[in-house]
Amino acid sequence: RSMATSARKSLTIGLIPADGIGKEVIPAARTAIEAVGSDLPPTRFVDLIAGFETFTRTGVALPEETVESLQNECDCALFGSVSSPSKKVVGYSSPIVALRKKLDLYANIRPVLSVSPNPGESSAVDMIVVRENTECLYIKQEQQTIGEHGKEARATRLITERASSRIGRMAYELAKARPRKHLTIIHKSNVLSVTDGLFRESVRALHEKYPEVTVAEQLVDSAVYRLFREPQIYDVMVAPNLYGDILSDAAAALVGSLGVVPSVNAGDNFVMGEPVHGSAPDIFGQNIANPIASIRSAALMLRHLGYMKGADRIDLAVDSVVRDGQLLTPDLGGKAKTSEVVEAIVKKI
Amino acid sequence: RSMATSARKSLTIGLIPADGIGKEVIPAARTAIEAVGSDLPPTRFVDLIAGFETFTRTGVALPEETVESLQNECDCALFGSVSSPSKKVVGYSSPIVALRKKLDLYANIRPVLSVSPNPGESSAVDMIVVRENTECLYIKQEQQTIGEHGKEARATRLITERASSRIGRMAYELAKARPRKHLTIIHKSNVLSVTDGLFRESVRALHEKYPEVTVAEQLVDSAVYRLFREPQIYDVMVAPNLYGDILSDAAAALVGSLGVVPSVNAGDNFVMGEPVHGSAPDIFGQNIANPIASIRSAALMLRHLGYMKGADRIDLAVDSVVRDGQLLTPDLGGKAKTSEVVEAIVKKI
Ligand SMILES: CC(C)[C@H](C(=O)O)[C@@H](O)C(=O)O
Numbered sequence: 001r002s003m004a005t006s007a008r009k010s011l012t013i014g015l016i017p018a019d020g021i022g023k024e025v026i027p028a029a030r031t032a033i034e035a036v037g038s039d040l041p042p043t044r045f046v047d048l049i050a051g052f053e054t055f056t057r058t059g060v061a062l063p064e065e066t067v068e069s070l071q072n073e074c075d076c077a078l079f080g081s082v083s084s085p086s087k088k089v090v091g092y093s094s095p096i097v098a099l100r101k102k103l104d105l106y107a108n109i110r111p112v113l114s115v116s117p118n119p120g121e122s123s124a125v126d127m128i129v130v131r132e133n134t135e136c137l138y139i140k141q142e143q144q145t146i147g148e149h150g151k152e153a154r155a156t157r158l159i160t161e162r163a164s165s166r167i168g169r170m171a172y173e174l175a176k177a178r179p180r181k182h183l184t185i186i187h188k189s190n191v192l193s194v195t196d197g198l199f200r201e202s203v204r205a206l207h208e209k210y211p212e213v214t215v216a217e218q219l220v221d222s223a224v225y226r227l228f229r230e231p232q233i234y235d236v237m238v239a240p241n242l243y244g245d246i247l248s249d250a251a252a253a254l255v256g257s258l259g260v261v262p263s264v265n266a267g268d269n270f271v272m273g274e275p276v277h278g279s280a281p282d283i284f285g286q287n288i289a290n291p292i293a294s295i296r297s298a299a300l301m302l303r304h305l306g307y308m309k310g311a312d313r314i315d316l317a318v319d320s321v322v323r324d325g326q327l328l329t330p331d332l333g334g335k336a337k338t339s340e341v342v343e344a345i346v347k348k349i
Numbered sequence: 350r351s352m353a354t355s356a357r358k359s360l361t362i363g364l365i366p367a368d369g370i371g372k373e374v375i376p377a378a379r380t381a382i383e384a385v386g387s388d389l390p391p392t393r394f395v396d397l398i399a400g401f402e403t404f405t406r407t408g409v410a411l412p413e414e415t416v417e418s419l420q421n422e423c424d425c426a427l428f429g430s431v432s433s434p435s436k437k438v439v440g441y442s443s444p445i446v447a448l449r450k451k452l453d454l455y456a457n458i459r460p461v462l463s464v465s466p467n468p469g470e471s472s473a474v475d476m477i478v479v480r481e482n483t484e485c486l487y488i489k490q491e492q493q494t495i496g497e498h499g500k501e502a503r504a505t506r507l508i509t510e511r512a513s514s515r516i517g518r519m520a521y522e523l524a525k526a527r528p529r530k531h532l533t534i535i536h537k538s539n540v541l542s543v544t545d546g547l548f549r550e551s552v553r554a555l556h557e558k559y560p561e562v563t564v565a566e567q568l569v570d571s572a573v574y575r576l577f578r579e580p581q582i583y584d585v586m587v588a589p590n591l592y593g594d595i596l597s598d599a600a601a602a603l604v605g606s607l608g609v610v611p612s613v614n615a616g617d618n619f620v621m622g623e624p625v626h627g628s629a630p631d632i633f634g635q636n637i638a639n640p641i642a643s644i645r646s647a648a649l650m651l652r653h654l655g656y657m658k659g660a661d662r663i664d665l666a667v668d669s670v671v672r673d674g675q676l677l678t679p680d681l682g683g684k685a686k687t688s689e690v691v692e693a694i695v696k697k698i
């Protein structure tokens with residue numbers, strides 16, 4: 001599913017490194033995009049701020065100007081990673097969750113692929129986690145009250161037919177375009193018969209429009225178990241927000257490192273690339289963060305916008321550096337610096 | 350944490366095989382308990398019904414008589430596994446979730462241990478998932494309404510200070526009794542700052558009473574990732590209900606099979622053993638289900654009641670059969686029948 005590229009004479013990309021290693025890997029992704037050159041229209045980057053550091057400095061985690069620039073000026077964006085406060089901080093709320101919501105980026109698409117298959121050989125792990133990105137517990141409707149036995153907190157989990165159908169449609173479209181054309185619906189309707197029941201039914205109801213896709217379903221607990229035991233049974237998985245969050249991290253563990261797993265947050269009118277990893281404060285500033293997840297997120301974003309050639313050039317360059325095995329960051333067992341990996345990738349682009 | 354055994358002149362154990370392979374593995378657990386003989390007081394078993402099959406036959410998944418027998422007649426119980434309907438079935442609601450609630454079995458304790466360490470050698474995976482068992486989304490407060498864009502469903506997630514503190518206390522007690530004395534608190538307070546914030550704070554607040562325990566915390570997505578990458582970092586994990594459900598299945602994948610992972614549902618006055626696996630309708634009736642999870646659940650239940658000697662005899666017998674490697678069910682790569690494994694274990698008890 002790609003947006004029309006024809007009308008676009010230039011490309012404006014918002015860059016939101018946010019916290020920690022986001023500040024190392026987003027510049028890396030920019031460098032990779034710049035290397036693509038003439039396979040993209042003239043490209044302009046806009047530096048934008050958000051994150052916990054922005055919050056501690058300005059009192060706001062997601063400044064209005066950042067949102068406005070994305071809405072009015074940018075065609076797409078790349079987001080880095082946010083640090084979570086280690087204690088509860090009054091007034092702080094995750095900017096990435098807010099951005100997904102404000103820009104209605106309802107689909108979080110996370111392809112997970114084994115790191116180093118030989119060229120042409122099919123990969124042991126090759127799946128896409130399609131995660132609903134706007135509702136579930138992520139609507140953040142929470143209250144605390146005082147009950148008979150102390151504090152009581154409640155959160156609302158929202159599942160709508162509309163959001164379930166549109167994420168379902170996205171998942172069927174992605175499945176249809178893949179060789180195996182297989183979709184697994186993830187839910188926990190043995191406990192949440194109403195909310196997860198609605199998710200399941202809404203996705204199931206679309207099946208008649210996609211007869212070429214085979215459909216299975218699994219309870220989320222059992223899905224995580226089987227993901228580790230038999231990853232090859234999965235092709236495309238579609239899940240409500242929180243299950244998708246957990247499943248994509250679980251799948252990342254299968255391919256060796258979160259440092260290589262890209263994603264896009266996609267809506268009907270905007271797309272934002274985002275590495276699946278976090279801000280990793282423990283390794284920040286050492287020039288050893290793996291830039292691959294961000295660089296692949298850039299490729300995925302370009303692909304989503306219809307720039308297949310540019311995306312392919314980035315992905316093939318990354319594949320080749322990974323297969324080479326000479327320049328890998330520590331998370332993949334190597335000793336290379338972030339900048340060395342970026343340089344090698346840029347050379348191959 | 351064990352309940353006083355002194356006052357007990359006899360032991361009455363409720364057996365609720367429920368659905369599918371539950372009907373094969375609960376009898377196996379009974380046989381193992383019977384083999385313990387004089388290390389237990391005179392023991393009586395009460396056969397009780399519940400489950401999806403019970404529902405289709407009687408219209409009720411958890412009959413009143415079953416609950417009454419457990420409350421009035423039994424000292425403890427063993428529960429098998431329930432099948433989930435493949436479509437939404439009006440009036441059906443999971444009996445295991447209801448039982449945990451009705452008997453106030455607030456702690457689901459799931460030790461996960463590598464299957465076959467040599468005797469004396471420390472195990473690669475050796476952790477306990479301590480799962481809150483009465484609230485979170487499992488309170489099943491759900492409604493469906495019709496909104497502007499179709500159906501909308503909402504569920505309430507409840508986290509209380511009281512439930513978080515009592516599960517926290519259980520987790521610290523368990524951690525304190527282990528060599529490593531390490532506790533990891535699982536939450537997602539970067540999104541659910543109120544509910545998971547309360548869980549985290551409530552468990553953290555107990556730390557001053559257990560200075561010998563070291564405490565870490567992790568976001569649930571990252572915890573699942575690290576569970577697969579570095580399982581050795583975990584000792585005891587404490588989690589709200591749903592995260593605990595997912596984490597215990599994830600941990601089970603690490604030790605080769607859900608077929609070996611036991612649990613108890615424990616309250617202050619009652620304990621119910623339960624294998625972590627499901628009802629596995631695909632293998633039911635073939636005499637190939639792994640009885641070890643249920644047999645170990647029986648041992649765990651006895652241990653919780655204070656019958657250490659009986660519990661040890663069962664566990665050592667299972668260890669020895671597993672280490673032997675001659676009689677393993679298909680989930681562990683063997684060809685043995687359920688009944689052969691039970692026989693071998695009983696011989697060693
Ligand atoms: C940082 C956090 C709010 C976020 C999420 O839970 O969505 C992250 O885990 C992710 O997967 O992008």
Ligand SMILES: CC(C)[C@H](C(=O)O)[C@@H](O)C(=O)O
Pocket residue numbers: 190191221431443445446594625
């Ligand atoms: C059967 C189901 C309701 C149950 C749960 O989610 O608790 C099961 O997955 C478990 O872990 O015991």
